[in-house]
Amino acid sequence: MPTQIKICGLSMPETLDAAVDAGASHVGLVHFAKSPRHVTLDDAAKLRRRVPEGVKVVLLTSALQPAELEAAYLAVRPDVIQFHGNETVEWMALVRKLMGVETWRAVGLKERATLDRAQRFVGQVDRVLFDAPAKALPGGNGVAFQWEILDGYEHPMDWALAGGLTPNNVGDAIARTGAPLVDTSSGVETAPGVKDIALIRAFCDAVRAADANP
Numbered sequence: 001m002p003t004q005i006k007i008c009g010l011s012m013p014e015t016l017d018a019a020v021d022a023g024a025s026h027v028g029l030v031h032f033a034k035s036p037r038h039v040t041l042d043d044a045a046k047l048r049r050r051v052p053e054g055v056k057v058v059l060l061t062s063a064l065q066p067a068e069l070e071a072a073y074l075a076v077r078p079d080v081i082q083f084h085g086n087e088t089v090e091w092m093a094l095v096r097k098l099m100g101v102e103t104w105r106a107v108g109l110k111e112r113a114t115l116d117r118a119q120r121f122v123g124q125v126d127r128v129l130f131d132a133p134a135k136a137l138p139g140g141n142g143v144a145f146q147w148e149i150l151d152g153y154e155h156p157m158d159w160a161l162a163g164g165l166t167p168n169n170v171g172d173a174i175a176r177t178g179a180p181l182v183d184t185s186s187g188v189e190t191a192p193g194v195k196d197i198a199l200i201r202a203f204c205d206a207v208r209a210a211d212a213n214p
């Protein structure tokens, strides 16, 4: 199966279309006011409508109140909700059940023990997204974690690799970790929040090159 690609933090129609044209399987919209990639629900809904069938829309949120999350879901109708805040396992499982939406949980990886703790998400969310530990922002910091933490780990559920992935390092990341899905934001930008079409294409090309030369 080809490595799936998520381009996150898209906020303009042109770069969203470029990600789709370049072969992204997932496009990410950040609804988190502190992020330089934040989109309002109105803008997210407009962007969502541009996305063709077959490409999944991921709505990234952090610590929204239940009523806010419901409003976000109803406005955007994403395929996936990605959680980055202090949401409990029970709450994420309830969202998945009641909204019938795929759910992903971001996990900041600093050490192997974090992988053991992440096993509590098995059967509760659809995918865990391994990223560098949170800094000023809970994600989108352009920082990679030590991929060797994943060496030899038998993943008990679907997962994805994020954190500091760029066109230059994503091939090594796939070779090292065997990630089934790679997720980038800063690595395809020229400045925080400013996506670059050439970098988006280069990232997708690099993933396909890695798949072709395992």
Ligand SMILES: O=C(O)c1ccccc1N[C@@H]1O[C@H](COP(=O)(O)O)[C@@H](O)[C@H]1O
Binding pocket: 008, 009, 028, 030, 032, 035, 036, 037, 060, 062, 084, 131, 137, 138, 139, 140, 141, 142, 143, 162, 163, 164, 165, 183, 184, 185, 186, 187
């Ligand atoms: O992108 C953001 O601004 C963001 C804000 C808050 C939480 C998560 C965010 N982004 C996610 O973090 C990963 C890694 O980003 P990067 O490639 O290291 O910049 C990104 O793929 C998003 O899923």
